[in-house]
Amino acid sequence: MRADGETQPVTYDVLPSGLRIVHRRTPGATEYCGVAVGAGSRDDPEHLNGMAHFVEHTIFKGTSRHKAGYIINRMESVGGELNAYTTKEETMVYAVMPAGNYRRATGLIAELVMSSEFPAREIDREREVIADEIDSYLDSPSEAVYDEFEDLLFAGSAIGHNILGTAASIARITSADCRRWLSDHYTADNMVYFYSGPESPRRVYATATQCFAGLTATGNRIPHRTPEPAERFEIRRPDGASHQAHTIVGTRVAGMQSPDRYALALFSNISGGPGMNSLLNVALRERRGLVYTVESSLTLMSDTGLLAIYFGCDPDDLSRCLRLTGQCLEQFADRWLTDRHLDAAKRQYLGQLAVSSDNKEQTALSTARSLLCYGTVPDTATTRDRILSVTTDSLRAVAASLHPDRLSRLTLG
Numbered sequence: 068m069r070a071d072g073e074t075q076p077v078t079y080d081v082l083p084s085g086l087r088i089v090h091r092r093t094p095g096a097t098e099y100c101g102v103a104v105g106a107g108s109r110d111d112p113e114h115l116n117g118m119a120h121f122v123e124h125t126i127f128k129g130t131s132r133h134k135a136g137y138i139i140n141r142m143e144s145v146g147g148e149l150n151a152y153t154t155k156e157e158t159m160v161y162a163v164m165p166a167g168n169y170r171r172a173t174g175l176i177a178e179l180v181m182s183s184e185f186p187a188r189e190i191d192r193e194r195e196v197i198a199d200e201i202d203s204y205l206d207s208p209s210e211a212v213y214d215e216f217e218d219l220l221f222a223g224s225a226i227g228h229n230i231l232g233t234a235a236s237i238a239r240i241t242s243a244d245c246r247r248w249l250s251d252h253y254t255a256d257n258m259v260y261f262y263s264g265p266e267s268p269r270r271v272y273a274t275a276t277q278c279f280a281g282l283t284a285t286g287n288r289i290p291h292r293t294p295e296p297a298e299r300f301e302i303r304r305p306d307g308a309s310h311q312a313h314t315i316v317g318t319r320v321a322g323m324q325s326p327d328r329y330a331l332a333l334f335s336n337i338s339g340g341p342g343m344n345s346l347l348n349v350a351l352r353e354r355r356g357l358v359y360t361v362e363s364s365l366t367l368m369s370d371t372g373l374l375a376i377y378f379g380c381d382p383d384d385l386s387r388c389l390r391l392t393g394q395c396l397e398q399f400a401d402r403w404l405t406d407r408h409l410d411a412a413k414r415q416y417l418g419q420l421a422v423s424s425d426n427k428e429q430t431a432l433s434t435a436r437s438l439l440c441y442g443t444v445p446d447t448a449t450t451r452d453r454i455l456s457v458t459t460d461s462l463r464a465v466a467a468s469l470h471p472d473r474l475s476r477l478t479l480g
Contacts, residue, residue, distance in 0.1 A: 101161020117232015339363025
């Protein structure tokens with residue numbers, strides 16, 4: 068058992084079943100626990116796009132021991148809740164509850180990942196729910212533009228399809244498909260169990276050891292292969308249903324193992340982060356009132372990543388917004404970036420991380436993801452040191468690789 072030595076230590080180990088476990092000691096009246104699974108939409112079978120997300124939805128619909136009614140009430144009855152979500156490479160299944168209920172939650176989650184049955188009647192009903200979710204997403208161009216941009220940027224690879232799948236693909240998924248997915252991917256060597264709360268590591272480990280005793284390891288995790296480079300594109304698709312031009316400009320970047328990831332994170336935060344003083348917010352909204360929202364996002368996967376800048380504007384202002392965005396990116400390295408500016412940007416970014424660490428749920432989830440993806444959980448001091456080590460030269464190199472002439476663009480509207 069190892070710890071990071073902080074005042075709220077993180078300890079992690081491997082249970083007898085082979086399941087990795089991470090425990091974060093956080094005083095308070097709330098607990099969080101669950102499993103992070105190293106499988107997402109990127110691992111969907113080609114003819115069953117949406118498989119990972121479909122299983123995440125239907126894992127609550129009945130096990131070999133209990134029906135759906137028992138499952139949905141097990142945590143709700145004590146004031147807690149079950150939750151789950153799917154990304155390109157991970158699935159999270161977890162519970163949030165009043166302190167003192169981690170045994171109840173751990174036992175339930177272990178039952179879900181080891182013995183869900185996916186009754187045909189229940190999954191047929193859930194098919195309709197997911198179909199509505201797909202329609203809802205299509206009705207929101209500010210969300211749909213992100214997925215369509217990813218589909219184009221990673222075309223021809225397993226990354227290049229919507230996490231939800233399509234109505235046609237989810238109609239093909241059967242109970243047997245779901246059970247096969249569970250046995251192939253929800254395995255000891257492809258999952259992390261996590262806990263965050265006031266309970267001691269010893270008690271949590273004992274409970275997890277008992278609850279996950281029947282979990283097996285298969286050693287057949289699907290490797291994440293780097294997608295082939297895609298050609299740059301500039302596409303505008305008219306959409307008469309929207310009064311805005313929803314636009315993304317972006318490109319592929321290095322993945323989560325790259326030493327450039329801290330410079331990329333700073334670049335994204337400076338150019339279009341949540342602060343009102345981001346370069347793009349000042350240029351497009353504060354000074355000119357051209358947009359309501361402009362933001363930059365950085366998504367890192369095991370072997371690749373995506374940096375994307377989104378804004379929504381009046382269609383008549385699209386060309387001007389694109390020009391101003393390009394100017395901001397061009398001037399980032401040449402005019403704006405000085406040692407003084409970089410020091411201020413680092414202070415702001417580290418301050419934002421400190422504020423976000425008060426969100427215990429997100430901290431618990433990110434702790435699990437760190438162990439799943441990196442094999443360790445970096446402590447606050449390590450993260451701070453790596454951010455502070457970013458130099459103007461390394462940030463200029465990142466900015467140069469993100470020159471407007473190298474970015475792809477998609478506009479809906």
